[in-house]
Amino acid sequence: METSATSILWPLIAGAVIILANAFFVIFEYAIVTVRRGRIEHLAEEGNRNAGLVSRMLNDPDWAIAGSQVGVTMASILLGVVAEEPLRLLLSPILARLFGQVPFLAPLSTILATVLVFLLLSFVLMVIGEQTPKTIALRYPVRSVLAVARPMTIFARIAAPLVWLVDHSTALVLKLLGVGGHTSGHGIHSLEELKQVVRESEDEGVISAGDEKLVLRAMTFGSRFVRETMIPRTDIVAVENTDTVGDLLQIFRKSRHSRFPVYEGDLDHICGIVSMKDVLAHVVDDPYIADRALAEVNVIQPALVVPESRRVGDLFNQMRR
Template identity: 35%
Template sequence: MTLATPLIVVFLILVNALYVAAEFALVGARATRVEQLALEGNRLAAAVLQILRDTQRLDHYIAACQIGITLSSLILGAFGQATIGIALGVLLDTHTGLEPLSAHALAATITLVFLTATQVVLGELIPKTIALQYPVGTALYTYWPLRWSLTLFAPFIRLLNGSGALILRRLGVSADSSHRHIHAPEEIDLLIRESRDGGLLEDRESERLREALQLGRHRVRQLMVPRRRIVGLDLSAPLDELLERLDASPYTRLLVHEGSLDDPIGYLHVKDVAIAIAAGGRLEDLRALVRPLLTLPSSLTIDRALGQMRERRARIAILVDEYGDLEGLLSLEDIIRELLGELSDEFKSNPALKPVRLSDGRWRLPGRLPLDEVIDWAANQGLSDWERGEAETLAGWLLERLDAIPEGRCSLRSDGLLFEIERLDGAAIESVLIDRLQPAAEEGADA
């Protein structure tokens, strides 16, 4: 064994490390970051970006890496056995007294273990870690060696990819492959949590991103103003009375109906009334100022409702149930509040729908708080693992377990917690007090 032997071994390990780093770097690189570098004039980034945007080229690139890894590993094993293995076998045969066959078998085993361990550590784990931590930089630095490899391995790539595609089709599996990162909303939510825990996102930023993801899964009925809380104007009332109600209302848009709230005819904007009065003419009737109203099903998801409101340039919409009955009112402010949190307003006060810790250790939660937020809050507090059920709010969840409309203050024991209905607005549960139960407490409802 000469001095060239260890040098060749090191070279083959470095070649393997190059292909490993190139594969993990290109798969892990964010196209947006590469595109930013390309716009700044980085030619390597522009070349890598073309590969990332072309599924077929990306597939060939990964195939070249895999061929390079396989060939370098096989050559390293064969070369090591032909040089290090033979030299070590002669050494063991001479100095250990083993039979020649046993000495060479032991030498082959030692050589295989040594080269495998060295290859895994230096040629696999280290370059993989570096590539995952610095994917964009590694992809740029390995671009030219991989481009030469693509030319060198082109016949093998076509042959092997074609053979693999043929076998996949025989198995009934699509041969179309894509190495792009495609994540479900749940996976994106997990990535946001990990970024927040890693210090890359602040709590408020991560919360806003998570709320944006929920728009496609939550229904508009979770954000709406319930029918019983809608402030409307009955056009059958005298004009002076209507103007007084407009003046006293903290809202700029009010639902307009005739006789019953179940028959809305549109909405009235306070600005239109002010302009009509400022024009100097006598205001005889408000009907001419009524604007058309968008009607949406209450089962619609928030993102779809937002799209329809933007398309129709509507700021508010009424929500109807499956029978066509008025169920609530939705405004753009409600959706923005869901994304950004509570918005201040100089004319009206909207108490935030958030859990509040009381001085005695209990928690006060609004009955209208969405059940998803309640479950997340409970998990963060380590209170309980709740069964969701069919309800969409805390009040609905309690009604499912009470099986009746509560009368006055009543309590419910469930999931190791004591729920006490603190305040009612008619039949609606306004606020709930929550406390931990002692281990000996049993489940049930108390009047």
């Protein structure tokens, strides 16, 4: 009985080690395609040896990905070879006892044990060997890739023939499909990926918390509605068209705004916009213009009126025209 238990226990331990090895390769694969080259090169310049290894890998990411795929494939095959039979032997007697009371189900115990083993191994491999390391690599790409860089380099050297075969076979298939060239490692990032880069930069001390907040807000600014960027009516700094240029200069000294809305009678009747650049140009040409009303001076430009439901990004594009 002891020999039987040992023959089951050791393969199961080996299976657990293989699942962890699969997780190792998955972490490397996702971290190497997610990590920013600039950050790695900065760490390499500071003397981080693992960063130097990663930097060289980024010069040929196709080779690095091929190496991780060789590892993942080998781990998956070995897991089935090592753990499937011991698990089936472990589950078969249990299922035989459960279904032994039902004559027509008893012969199915071995088949059910095989199916359960397949489902169990697939589930454990998916959760522990795939999804968990993938999430870790995507959230912490720098830490992840630095942690696995050296052992991955050793593995790639040992399995160099297989890695070479997978890499070149993939390149051949891509060529047949009309997809030439090599992966550059400088892919286009989505907005969410860029946000993640900014958050990681703040976590690693590259930028301050204030800069992180500013950049994240700038990224989403264009998708906001105009009404979200409007200031309260009581905070509006505006001038009346009957105000003089001198009055406007006094308001400018206090507010330091570069443009002011111009109204006629009250704020409900905006008649245009005045730019301080235009006003100062007139002041230079005519020092006595300060006593003249804005309506008498050719400085009021038409105001751009848009619905408050418009996107800020669309509004900026219109303003550039």
